[in-house]
Amino acid sequence: xxxxxxxxxxxxxxxxxxxxxxxxxxxxxxxxxxxxxxxxxxxxxxxxxxxxxxxxxxxxxxxxxxxxxxxxxxxxxxxx
Amino acid sequence: xxxxxxxxxxxxxxxxxxxxxxxxxxxxxxxxxxxxxxxxxxxxxxxxxxxxxxxxxxxxxxxxxxxxxxxxxxxxxxxxxxxxxxxxxxxxxxxxxxxxxxxxxxxxxxxxxxxxxxxxxxxxxxxxxxxxxxxxxxxxxxxxxxxxxxxxxxxxxxxxxxxxxxxxxxxxxxxxxxxxxxxxxxxxxxxxxxxxxxxxxxxxxxxxxxxxxxxxxxxxxxxxxxxxxxxxxxxxxxxxxxxxxxxxxxxxxxxxxxxxxxxxxxxxxxxxxxxxxx
Numbered sequence: 211x212x213x214x215x216x217x218x219x220x221x222x223x224x225x226x227x228x229x230x231x232x233x234x235x236x237x238x239x240x241x242x243x244x245x246x247x248x249x250x251x252x253x254x255x256x257x258x259x260x261x262x263x264x265x266x267x268x269x270x271x272x273x274x275x276x277x278x279x280x281x282x283x284x285x286x287x288x289x290x
Numbered sequence: 291x292x293x294x295x296x297x298x299x300x301x302x303x304x305x306x307x308x309x310x311x312x313x314x315x316x317x318x319x320x321x322x323x324x325x326x327x328x329x330x331x332x333x334x335x336x337x338x339x340x341x342x343x344x345x346x347x348x349x350x351x352x353x354x355x356x357x358x359x360x361x362x363x364x365x366x367x368x369x370x371x372x373x374x375x376x377x378x379x380x381x382x383x384x385x386x387x388x389x390x391x392x393x394x395x396x397x398x399x400x401x402x403x404x405x406x407x408x409x410x411x412x413x414x415x416x417x418x419x420x421x422x423x424x425x426x427x428x429x430x431x432x433x434x435x436x437x438x439x440x441x442x443x444x445x446x447x448x449x450x451x452x453x454x455x456x457x458x459x460x461x462x463x464x465x466x467x468x469x470x471x472x473x474x475x476x477x478x479x480x481x482x483x484x485x486x487x488x489x490x491x492x493x494x495x496x497x498x499x500x501x502x503x504x505x506x507x508x509x510x511x512x513x514x515x516x517x518x519x520x521x522x523x524x525x526x527x528x529x530x531x532x533x534x535x536x537x538x539x540x541x542x543x544x545x546x547x548x549x550x551x552x553x554x555x556x557x558x559x560x561x562x563x564x565x566x567x568x
Contacts, residue, residue, distance in 0.1 A: 251364050251365070251368075251418075251419060254419065254441055254479065255418070255439065258438075258439050258440075258441055258481050259439075261481050261483070262439075262481070262483070267480070267481070267484055269476065270478050270479050271476060271477070271478055
């Protein structure tokens with residue numbers, strides 16, 4: 211079972227790789243819309259990547275209003 | 291575009307439009323959606339879909355399958371053109387707005403019913419977003435093949451509406467009513483894995499590979515006797531015409547309420563990167 215820290219770290223690495231942003235520029239408290247320069251459709255793309263990677267189903271209403279990596283990680287963690 | 295051959299005009303086997311294009315290749319009709327940003331369906335797309343459906347009887351003489359896909363990177367289709375829908379509400383009084391909506395829906399239903407009934411195999415090759423009217427277009431097809439980044443959603447209740455292009459009856463035809471209510475009442479999107487497990491999608495391909503998988507499937511389907519395949523399709527995929535009719539009526543009944551106008555206004559005026567939908 212992953213810890214929340216491990217889940218957060220994996221999300222940061224996945225987001226960095228998918229949106230081609232240096233991993234070192236991302237931290238858990240960052241607003242991923244701003245840091246990744248993504249819109250709502252790309253945020254859905256990120257959600258799909260995370261669902262596929264963690265093999266979970268995360269209803270998008272659970273991440274509505276969520277914009278930082280740490281909270282996103284906690285929502286994923288609750289489904290693992 | 292008709293081609294001249296020995297003084298005779300051949301039926302058009304390809305056409306390049308503003309919102310969509312088609313061509314026949316290897317016995318397969320490819321219908322490509324390519325309207326910026328994500329193939330929103332408004333009047334321009336409807337008119338070109340009507341032209342495509344009018345061309346289908348000729349195209350079928352040269353093809354045994356139809357694949358609908360998108361050339362837009364963000365996905366298959368984001369649904370109805372909500373900006374156009376809002377403008378229609380703004381520029382007309384209540385009765386005229388309903389008349390306009392009904393006329394549009396009657397036309398799109400004629401097109402979707404024709405696609406649903408075409409006697410050759412039809413496949414939606416889906417990547418990225420497949421929402422609302424785009425999902426309804428995919429549901430007219432015999433098979434949906436999705437890449438692993440596809441997402442399916444009916445967001446209409448978030449706008450105070452129901453799907454209006456035939457979504458509920460066709461989704462009910464394909465999957466269990468529990469999933470129908472889940473998608474409809476929560477407005478959430480599901481990924482390709484969930485869609486596959488639900489029976490909505492028949493295959494999941496790697497990212498960017500849905501069209502290739504659809505072409506391989508079409509090639510397999512075309513090996514069989516055409517008349518038998520058409521008979522099997524008609525038997526296995528009845529068109530729920532009565533429910534489709536009632537869906538139009540219900541949509542029109544809901545359409546002019548203030549809650550819809552307000553939700554559409556919020557959508558149109560939203561400039562934030564964050565999703566605005568409730």
